[in-house]
Amino acid sequence: MGAYVAGGSEFNRDTNYIATRITADGRDGYPVEPGRYRLIVARACPWANRMIIVRRLLGLEDVLSIGFCGPTHDQRSWTFDLDPGGVDPVLKIPRLQDAYFARFPDYPKGITVPAIVDVPTGQVVTNDFMQMTLDLSSEWAAYHRDGAPALYPEPLRAEIDEVARRVYTEINNGVYRCGFAGSQGAYESAYDRLFSALDWVSDRLATQRYLVGDTITEADVRLFTTLARFDPVYHGHFKCNRSKLSEMPVLWAYARDLFQTPGFGDTTDFVQIKQHYYMVHTDVNPTGIVPKGPDLANWLTPHGREALGGRPFGDGTPPGPTPPGEQVPVGHGAG
Incomplete structure (x- = not known):
């Protein structure tokens, strides 16, 4: 979230995202590898929230690390103001735009979440939120937890x-x-x-x-x-x-x-x-x-x-507890 085009009186979302995909066969140059990538999200954003949910349901927490931006951003970029010193502890950057510019020095579009970053190079791989959750279900299947639900069954x-x-x-x-x-x-x-x-x-x-x-x-x-x-x-x-x-x-x-x-x-x-x-x-x-x-x-x-009727997880099971460091802060949920 973070990019839109206001053309005339009607709202139009800019949907031209970075279409690179992380796949099992690595055909775009980015093969699925445990520990190689970092998912950058903001809990505020509905598109990012989808990635947080799917990653958790599929049990990919130990395979794909996660970094949380704060709830607000300026004109330039989402920032890591929730982290000590305002710097992501893995990517060592204060602004998500740094990962975008590392790959596309003249990146002209909005700096959006969710985004997946290649940790070794510090470069953004994709921010195509429509495809990202589908790929977690399909391309990352080899690393799903036992009992992971089929969120995108063929x-x-x-x-x-x-x-x-x-x-x-x-x-x-x-x-x-x-x-x-x-x-x-x-x-x-x-x-x-x-x-x-x-x-x-x-x-x-x-x-x-x-x-x-x-x-x-x-x-x-x-x-x-x-x-x-x-x-x-x-x-x-x-x-x-x-x-x-x-x-x-x-x-x-x-x-x-x-x-x-x-x-x-x-x-x-x-x-x-x-x-x-x-x-x-x-x-x-x-x-x-x-x-x-x-x-x-x-x-x-x-x-x-x-x-x-219905079975929430089909033949699978619910995910386990939220990992330490990933829980919604006390007082920020319901009740």
Whole structure:
């Protein structure tokens, strides 16, 4: 997150990312190797949050290290202000842009997270968030933990891709289309598109526990990170206010079901989420004031979705405890 193009009154996301891939056969020059790469994220960012969730569900923590940027950034770059001295302890850089410039000295685009960096060279490999989670599921399969779920199972890939595409264009990106609209007409059109899509996923989820099949897949990860940010940020900050998530019964139960599943709620940092949006988007919120609400304890209430059946991890098992140093800080979650 961090790059967008405001063309006219409608918000358009710049989707021309670094398309290099880390693959099992190394065809782009970057073979999958344990310990070679570092995933750089910010907990605030929904696209980065997806990578955090998938890495945890698949058990890749010991294979792919992780570095956390702080929740805010300036015009230049995400920064490592959570680390001692403001420097990433592995890459030894204060700004993520240093890894981008190491590979592309004249890199002209936004410095976005998530990004994967090649530790030996200090160079960014990819920031293509649409492909990165899929590759963790497929190209990194040899290093998945025992009991890792199939988040992108081959028989369901076409349907997952189709659902994920609509979730991305209409919901993940739809909230931004509302928030950064430059005219009343553009905003109202974006608002209608967003809630039409939320009604669509709500109808789909009314009779099935997960978006595709009877287990958690990539499609659910992609929808969850937007739903988690809906009431704390998008409802007010981005004017997505037809209703709160907590007022949409099916989606609210679905979101709580996932939140209470290991890998989802335990990677969600509501404090950093609110700090990022309300402090960085000074064009939307010039005062930089971060709202105190909403009360988040309701995320932990019973959801009743078990009645729809489904098996969260299929034939697999839940991930183990969050590794030391990767836990969401106390007081930053729900409850």
